[in-house]
Amino acid sequence: MTGLLKIAVPNKGSLAEGAAGMLREAGYRQRADAKELVLVDDANGVEFYYLRPKDIAVYVGEGTLDLGITGRDMLLDSGAEAEEVKSLGFGGTRFRFAAPGGATMSVADLTGKRIATSYSGLVASYLDGHGVTARLIHLDGAVESSVRLGVADVVADVVETGTTLKRAGLELFGDAILESEAILIQRKGVPAPEGLDLLVRRLSGVITARDYLMVDYNVPRELLEAATKVTPGLDAPTVSPLAKDGWVAVRAMIPAKQAQRIMDALWEAGADAILVTKIHACRL
Numbered sequence: 001m002t003g004l005l006k007i008a009v010p011n012k013g014s015l016a017e018g019a020a021g022m023l024r025e026a027g028y029r030q031r032a033d034a035k036e037l038v039l040v041d042d043a044n045g046v047e048f049y050y051l052r053p054k055d056i057a058v059y060v061g062e063g064t065l066d067l068g069i070t071g072r073d074m075l076l077d078s079g080a081e082a083e084e085v086k087s088l089g090f091g092g093t094r095f096r097f098a099a100p101g102g103a104t105m106s107v108a109d110l111t112g113k114r115i116a117t118s119y120s121g122l123v124a125s126y127l128d129g130h131g132v133t134a135r136l137i138h139l140d141g142a143v144e145s146s147v148r149l150g151v152a153d154v155v156a157d158v159v160e161t162g163t164t165l166k167r168a169g170l171e172l173f174g175d176a177i178l179e180s181e182a183i184l185i186q187r188k189g190v191p192a193p194e195g196l197d198l199l200v201r202r203l204s205g206v207i208t209a210r211d212y213l214m215v216d217y218n219v220p221r222e223l224l225e226a227a228t229k230v231t232p233g234l235d236a237p238t239v240s241p242l243a244k245d246g247w248v249a250v251r252a253m254i255p256a257k258q259a260q261r262i263m264d265a266l267w268e269a270g271a272d273a274i275l276v277t278k279i280h281a282c283r284l
Contacts, residue, residue: 004040004047005195008059008068011037011050015182018090019069023048025209025281026202045195057082060185066193073158073180077122081188086200089207091182095119098162099154100147102171110134116143116152123156126177144168201283209279212253215262216275221248223270228252230265234284253279 009023010016011034020030029041031050039048049065054077056068061080068082071091075082097115099105107130116137117123127134137152144165146152155170162172184203186192212234219227228237233252240249254262254276263274 004042004045005067005193005199006047006049006065007199008049008051008056008065008070010053010056010069013053015053015069015071015091016050018088018182022088022090022203022206025206026199027281028202046199054078057185060187063187063190066186067196067199068185069182070185071180072183073119073122073178075183075185076125076178077119079121082185083188085184085186085196086203088182088184088203089210091180093158093160093180095122095156095177095180096159096162096172097154097156097174097177098144098159098165098170098172100169100171102154102173105173107132107174110154113153114151115154115156116146117156118143119156122178144170205282205284208284209282211256212279212282213256213259214251214277214279215254215259215266216249216251216273216277217266217271218242218244218247218249218273219266219269219271221246224248224250227266227269227271230262230269 009019024030028044028046029039031039037050041048051059053070054074056070057075057078057080059065060068061082069088072084073093073095075084110127110132111134114135114137115123116139118139118141120136120138124136137146139146143155143157145168146155147170148168156177159165159172165172186196215231224239227250231237231250231252231254237250237252242249259276263276266274
């Protein structure tokens with residue numbers, strides 16, 4: 001690598017915590033002090049810059065930094081000349097419209113309305129795509145109060161449980177404006193920076209390790225076919241002979257969310273000594 005790969009990382013909030021955790025699991029150094037703005041990881045050939053999540057797409061789009069971790073919502077809202085490289089599987093959010101009596105409304109009813117949001121670019125693009133003309137009121141936060149205070153008729157905001165909006169007397173309506181999550185981004189229209197492939201492989205390995213577990217078990221050879229139908233693995237299970245005559249040991253990766261159900265099925269299929277362990281890292 002001819003120079004350090006410059007990567008922007010969120011400096012605060014849930015995206016910051018998720019990004020730092022994933023990068024650590026991928027083998028990269030991360031800052032120990034939240035006041036650090038730059039961290040150099042010479043061993044891995046990267047340099048991390050800790051920035052406001054909403055600014056990261058701008059720095060990457062301008063070519064100041066090579067790559068960045070931000071939210072899909074923030075990338076689209078920024079209008080920056082940057083593009084998504086890979087979704088990272090954390091920081092999931094949904095954007096929805098909400099208004100008093102919203103349960104009876106549709107997106108078509110937004111024409112001529114005042115819409116309060118912290119993501120004007122994102123909402124404007126959505127409305128344009130649906131042929132709706134409305135007035136956007138940009139607020140930096142607490143948009144749920146805007147209707148009660150007479151600033152707006154409708155809000156467009158991040159929704160987790162919807163409790164905050166309900167407390168403000170607002171009801172959700174229409175489809176989700178966007179399903180967002182943390183993503184890795186690079187500048188549009190330029191060759192991929194040196195080191196990107198390695199970073200993506202490492203991050204992909206972390207995602208897979210989080211989504212899968214390793215199961216080991218013993219089973220009589222005559223029951224092997226039935227057992228491996230339960231645990232086919234990603235490609236194929238590993239099968240090894242045991243010192244115990246007529247028995248084999250099997251190892252396979254299984255979806256983490258289905259682990260208990262799979263263990264039950266293996267037991268019913270005649271397996272024993274069933275062990276499930278976490279995967280720290282992998283390359284597939």
